[in-house]
Amino acid sequence: MNLASTRGKHTCCGADNPYNEVSTIYKDKKLYFCDKSCLKEFKKDPERFLASTHFRLEFEDLENA
Secondary structure, three states: OOHHHOOOOEEOOOOEOOOOOOEEEEOOEEEEOOOHHHHHHHHHOHHHHHHOOOOOOOHHHOOEO
16 A cells, blocks of 8 residues: 555655645655654664564655655
């Protein structure tokens, strides 16, 4: 299922949060996060975070920045 193309802003864990403003740009894609602590974990090691079970979206399907 392509969560990134459906309505709203989906956080890295797949939650639908249309008002979420916690985001960053990575490899020309815009990623939204559950909260600031989640973003902090991402910034420590982006590739590890993207491979974790917490990240539930397809990176290729995220909106372009």
